[in-house]
Amino acid sequence: MKLELRGITKRFGALTANDHIDLVVTPGEIHCLLGENGAGKSTLMNVLYGLYRADEGEILLDDEVQRFSGPGDAMRAGIGMVHQHLMLVPVFTVAENVMLGHESTKAGGRLDLEAARARVREISGRFGFDVDPDARVEDLPVGVQQRVEIIKALSRNAGVLVFDEPTAVLTPQETDELMGIMRQLRDGGTAIVFITHKLREVREVADRITVIRLGKVVGEAEPTATNAELASLMVGRAVELTVDKAPAEPGADALVLDDVRVFDANGTAVVDGVSLTVRAGEILAIAGVQGNGQTELTEALFGLQARVSGSIVLDGRELTGRTPRQVLDAGAGFVPEDRQHDGLVPEFTIAENLMLDRADGEPFVKFGSLRLKQLAAFAEERLKRFDIRAQGIGTRVGRLSGGNQQKVVLARELSRDLRLFVAAQPTRGLDVGAIEFVYQQIVATRDAGVPVIVVSTELDEVAALADRIAVMYRGRVVGVVPADTPRDVLGLMMAGEAPQAVAA
Numbered sequence: 414m415k416l417e418l419r420g421i422t423k424r425f426g427a428l429t430a431n432d433h434i435d436l437v438v439t440p441g442e443i444h445c446l447l448g449e450n451g452a453g454k455s456t457l458m459n460v461l462y463g464l465y466r467a468d469e470g471e472i473l474l475d476d477e478v479q480r481f482s483g484p485g486d487a488m489r490a491g492i493g494m495v496h497q498h499l500m501l502v503p504v505f506t507v508a509e510n511v512m513l514g515h516e517s518t519k520a521g522g523r524l525d526l527e528a529a530r531a532r533v534r535e536i537s538g539r540f541g542f543d544v545d546p547d548a549r550v551e552d553l554p555v556g557v558q559q560r561v562e563i564i565k566a567l568s569r570n571a572g573v574l575v576f577d578e579p580t581a582v583l584t585p586q587e588t589d590e591l592m593g594i595m596r597q598l599r600d601g602g603t604a605i606v607f608i609t610h611k612l613r614e615v616r617e618v619a620d621r622i623t624v625i626r627l628g629k630v631v632g633e634a635e636p637t638a639t640n641a642e643l644a645s646l647m648v649g650r651a652v653e654l655t656v657d658k659a660p661a662e663p664g665a666d667a668l669v670l671d672d673v674r675v676f677d678a679n680g681t682a683v684v685d686g687v688s689l690t691v692r693a694g695e696i697l698a699i700a701g702v703q704g705n706g707q708t709e710l711t712e713a714l715f716g717l718q719a720r721v722s723g724s725i726v727l728d729g730r731e732l733t734g735r736t737p738r739q740v741l742d743a744g745a746g747f748v749p750e751d752r753q754h755d756g757l758v759p760e761f762t763i764a765e766n767l768m769l770d771r772a773d774g775e776p777f778v779k780f781g782s783l784r785l786k787q788l789a790a791f792a793e794e795r796l797k798r799f800d801i802r803a804q805g806i807g808t809r810v811g812r813l814s815g816g817n818q819q820k821v822v823l824a825r826e827l828s829r830d831l832r833l834f835v836a837a838q839p840t841r842g843l844d845v846g847a848i849e850f851v852y853q854q855i856v857a858t859r860d861a862g863v864p865v866i867v868v869s870t871e872l873d874e875v876a877a878l879a880d881r882i883a884v885m886y887r888g889r890v891v892g893v894v895p896a897d898t899p900r901d902v903l904g905l906m907m908a909g910e911a912p913q914a915v916a917a
Contacts, residue, residue: 414604415439416461416573418470423453430456431460435630441599444606444623445615445622446607446623448647453629458577462487462575463483474492491573492571503550507533507545507548510550534546542564542594544564559579571603580611585907621635624646647845656856661859663694665693667833669725682888683709684710684713687706687710689893693862693864696855696879696880698875700875702907708750714732714835716732716735716737727744728832746829747837748826752822761810763821764788767795799823799824800820801824815843815847834865835868838870859880884903892911
């Protein structure tokens with residue numbers, strides 16, 4: 414099935430998310446839509462899938478104009494979508510998920526589950542998926558759950574399959590398996606749209622590449638293009654993709670975690686006996702697929718988790734049981750993974766956000782009064798030093814791009830005398846230009862002798878920044894390995910394999 418988008422334009426108030434986009438995807442082709450978060454890729458696919466209605470333009474399938482009033486229309490027309498966050502019901506079986514929304518019945522009005530099971534077996538056998546139709550989805554690994562999403566789309570005879578950032582929740586091995594599945598589907602005549610911002614994946618699997626920047630198509634590229642060429646198209650300028658850092662010169666043990674456990678509201682240990690040491694002047698990267706306890710561990714470090722046991726010691730001071738204010742006063746800086754929810758107040762100005770964790774005294778508050786001149790001078794200097802692109806320090810943070818919002822968080826957290834710096838998913842949603850800047854700041858902090866923890870699900874980022882790597886799986890540290898550990902070994906560790914077993 415051939416897909417063609419002609420002049421698709423989608424506006425949200427004054428923002429034009431898609432600006433007269435043209436795209437053609439032919440049967441038996443993997444067409445990659447490349448661009449940073451916020452470029453307009455997902456908006457375009459939501460228009461295609463019937464979730465949004467375009468303000469201008471047309472969608473054509475096999476040269477016939479389509480009009481979708483919802484996803485059901487798109488699915489009936491032959492479009493399937495595999496979302497970044499899987500759209501499955503965890504307590505249902507594979508067969509029940511596949512038939513959901515398209516239920517067939519037998520005599521007497523009973524659901525024809527056997528027909529659904531047979532469809533799962535047929536598609537699974539055709540592509541070698543090895544998926545049990547009676548398995549409960551919540552019991553399956555994420556990579557297999559994604560195969561269920563693909564089976565669900567193919568069971569409805571999808572001729573066009575859209576993969577929207579599909580590798581965000583996968584280990585490297587699961588990513589490689591998905592690439593193989595996409596090639597199989599392509600070779601079977603399916604037209605595939607692959608949305609991503611990961612350059613390595615693009616070059617590995619794409620037949621054609623279209624680059625979107627700020628809602629517009631800015632060019633096409635061949636899979637033979639270099640990472641630097643693709644990055645330049647995405648950002649609009651040359652970008653340094655490698656991290657320039659000298660070997661670490663670690664000092665004494667600075668942060669020591671001993672048998673740290675974090676319990677959820679049900680009493681389940683979501684962090685289960687973690688013991689780690691971070692030395693002054695080194696970057697310890699914590700790697701793992703999202704949802705394996707990394708978030709809860711960083712929150713425990715900063716007093717944001719209520720049920721914590723074990724010991725967290727920074728420079729000889731016990732932090733377990735301390736409030737976030739006390740942890741910050743001990744010299745800890747924190748870049749949370751959700752900057753908009755946990756790192757900033759969008760309605761506040763840049764200047765106000767820069768003083769958020771120092772609003773109780775000098776230099777910005779004296780005798781209960783805000784010292785506006787000192788704050789303004791500080792904010793102006795930070796604006797220049799951290800290259801925050803804004804009209805001025807009075808600009809509301811909510812109006813800034815994701816990259817500039819992250820720079821505000823960094824500017825605030827790196828403006829104190831730090832004894833520890835923790836950055837969780839520090840480049841999530843940033844373009845490669847902003848990523849370059851963030852990496853420079855993290856390395857400079859390490860070189861100043863500060864112990865640094867970087868939590869990231871991106872293995873390329875882990876490899877670029879780490880001096881040592883700790884891998885987490887289901888709340889435990891599987892192992893701590895050198896920074897030059899091969900990618901495939903890290904991938905197996907992310908799936909729960911101990912490093913000794915991996916090496917064997």
